[in-house]
Amino acid sequence: MMRYALHRLLWAIPTLLLVIVLAFLMVHAAPGGPFDDERAPHPDVLATVEASYHLDEPLPQQLGRYLYGLIQGDLGPSFRYPNYSVSELIGHGFPASLKLGALAMLLAVLVGVSAGTFAALRQGSLTDRAVMSFAMTGISIPVFVVAPVLVLLLAVKLHWLPAGWSGSAGAAKYVLPVITLALPQIAYIARLTRASMIDVLGRDFIRTARAQGLGTRSIIRVHALKPAMLPVLSYMGPAIAAILTGSVVVEQVFGIPGLGASFVQGALNRDYTLVLGIVIFYATLIIALNLIVDVLYGVIDPRVRQQ
């Protein structure tokens, strides 16, 4: 297991390097630059500013400089925010995305797994269909529709919750974004759990357990839940990475200073280093979470360990 993990870890390095080089070339290939504006600065000023960020150097040299900084843990200065470094901006944005994402994922797993199991046990019944219709709806309605509708209903009309994040006090500001983020995940996890649970419940070892006279509750808890969770687990790796690095739509609708909004604004502003920094951060997170999921797989399913 250790060797396997180590092996995966070593592979992560060239993967990450490839991601960095490709991302670097892509952001620099995009037309326009970080200092273009309708009110153009004087050419001398522009030249000075560009030189101070080494944008006047040939691209390979810039890449080399960037990688050299990266090895020392330096993601460089932000081009858009001259008073902030990219690490600082990620440091500002990530905690908000992390808190929101973690709460949303927690909610999604709790509700999604319960609903999926519940439906699987009543396969074909009206409850099953109701739960699955709800899940289908949750997957199909895009976040940019759900979020404003929730805001309109719960904040503007009923005044139960704040409509936005910034400037709102207390923890109530978490509720709407967390629900918005969690809804599609709940739906997806419920469907995954149901399908997987139905599959597991039809297996021989469950039949054996039933024949031994075990009740449904302990069959689910002791025997079925673990194997049924495997597909959910493999879904969770990338899902957590995606949700933690922030949802652009949710962040913009609620005005949350997360990484998703920074990433999009960074791309629009041609803030090369900020975009690269977030890409690297995101890639690292995905690689790490996939690794963790693989290791957990081994913990849950002993057969994987032996292979």
Place this chain on the structure above:
Amino acid sequence: MKLLNHYLPVLVLLAMTACGSSDDSDQRSSVLSRAISTDPESLDIHKARSLQALDVLRDLGEGLVSHTASGELTPGVAESWEMADDGLSYTFHLRADAKWSNGDPVTAADFSFAVKRLKEPATGAFYAQFLSDVTSLEALDDQTLLISLAQPTPYLLSLLTHPATFPMHAGGFAEHGERFARPGNLVSNGAYALEAWVPGSLLTLKRNPHYWNNANTAIDEVRHLVLVQESTQLARYRAGEIDITSTVPSENFAETRKQFGEQLHIAPYQNVYYYGYNLTRPPFRDKPKLRQALSMAVDREVLVDKVLGRGETPAYSWVPVGVNDYVPTVFSYADLTQDERNQIARRLYKEAGYSDENPLDVEIRYNTSDTHRAIAVAVQSMWRDALGFDATLVNEEFQVLLANMKARELTQVFRSSWVGDYDDAHTFLSVFLSDSPSNVPGYSSDEFDDLMLRASQQVDADLRRVYLEEAERVLLEDHAVIPLYFYVSKHLVSPRVEGWGDNFLDYHYSQHLSLKAAD
């Protein structure tokens, strides 16, 4: 009931979050929340370039001259000044009680220090050329500042309200270097001081107790909330969470107007929306008749009434109506009906060598926005109806459009706009000087340059105005651009906010505002 076990953690979570929302309702009466549409890139007066950053800086700092709520010039750090007879120097007398947020006095040296850094090429200030006519800034003593000019600059006072010309706390800069403008480091001399800044979210400003006019500053805390989406601003305004929006969504505008009535503030704004030609390449290079035909065939009344409908006014000049001490020159065809204009346009179009058999093949480039698209579609159809050619619409991301405009290779007709930097016709007309970096169309006219130079040499305001108006006439006759309409500023202002003044500059200093006590 057993199912409750599954949901218990979730319920606890929700219960936890639902509780603590009561902690600042007491303070709400002295806290103003206002929206800005993007994060300021920097609060360094020389690194700031967006209108949003400048808005925040006007709360934090103060120049020699400032504005009233209605946008009139008023003494700022300087309590009085005299202009020399030749208009080539000004002497400013600073207030003895002008103080920085740490209690230090604001001195004449703080201004000369700041302007030196502004002009220093290594600073890389976007407004570095702003004071190019200022030859020297001399601190005669702590409270007397002598500004010498290369040529009379009647808009100097207006320039001195701009954040790029604010003073700098030299001690703060010496201590923190380029990081002097960060929260915790920034020493400011305006009505407010920077308390906190969460990038992408919120800037919190607290009253500067040392500000000379602190006694007349009503609001203790100002929060500038970064709300990128117009619809989010509206939702938060409707939920009562912000007092002032920076704009109002164009969708359902009529409904918003109906719903909010007096809370909706629409005012003429120093911003012109225009289509530029690439004058350096065919088909528009050396083709003033063709350019005039296209300009005349656009029915601006339809654009402002039917396409926009928010109070915008049709543009028949380059300089917006309302600029201080200036009467914009208008196109000679402004008095004709649209039918008459179209007839002349058709004739000019033919004279330029185009016809139904040989129609003009041209692209309109605009950046992504519903409004820009609607305008482009309308102009396309007006050109089709009046002149018989089909323009191709090309939608580009803003940075791509800017890059293409700058390169002047692909662009033929492009959408752009120009916001004034100070309240003078010069901020608009100087765009078209041959050597102006913002002269995107590539307009170059000796006659125009010469008239602008003459205007800048005049001490007499009336004579100067005549030269400027004449320069604008030359510009319009050359049809370097198609001015389409003049913007309006659009804000929702809560009834609890008092002291709001609609103005042409769209500057709204928080220090002029106050909040009605809660009922």
